[in-house]
Amino acid sequence: MSGESPTRRAESQLRSHIGWWLGALSAITGILAFILTQCTSAAPTIDQWRVKAEAICEQEMPAINRMRAEALDGIAYGKLKPNANEAERKAAAWKFRDTQIAYMRLIGRWRELEMPGERRGDIEKIHEAGVAVAQAESVWEQAVEIGLPTADASWNSLDAETNFLRKMLELDLWGCYQVVSKGKPT
Known part of the structure; x- marks a missing residue:
């Protein structure tokens, strides 16, 4: 025999079993913790997203409103004559650019925000609507540069802006809506 007393052998086996069970429980706890952290969404709520989107709008829209007013002012009231030279037309066109x-900077900053799952589709639609407004500005730029600002460019721009405002209201972006529609925050 080995010379160990039966009591010591029992204690050693008990320690071995306790150690084994503690190791197994620790492994199971680690696996469960990993699964829970991976399955739990860290996505923001729509209200959290809205607060960030409104803050971005408050930062970006005053400059956009100013630029838009300057662009329209540059072609309004006969300031851009039909016989304007190329340099005059380009200067007016670049304001629309x-x-x-x-x-696009506004929409890019919105896209950087993590989107909540519950309204992801609506948020993507407001991104698309903002891009459409930017594209309408591009149409204006091209029309002014070649000396043909048209009613089509005007209607296209108006439709795009109206849709953009509607998407803001659908997402309850009241602060953005007021800054865009009135040119100043409330």
Whole structure:
């Protein structure tokens, strides 16, 4: 025999079994913790997303409104004559280009926000509507540059802006809506 007393052998086996069970429980706990952290969504709620989107709008829209007003003012009231030279037309057109870039910056910043799952489709639609407004500014830019600002460019722009405002209301972006529609925050 080995010379160990039966009591010591029993204690050793008990320690071995306790150690084995503690190790198994620790492994199971680790696996469960991993599964729970992977399955639990860290996506923001729609209200959390809305607060961030409104803040971005408050930062970006005053400049967009100013640029848009300057662009329209540059072609309104006979300031851009039908016989304007190329440099005058390009200067007026680039104001619309600046507005387009500013809209794309706004939409880009919104896209950087993590989207809540519950309204993801609606958020993607407002992104698309904002891009449509930027594209309408591009149409204005091209029309002014060649000296043909048309009613089609105007209607296209109006339709795009109206749709953008509707999407804001659908997402309860009241602050953005007021900044865009009135040109100033409430």
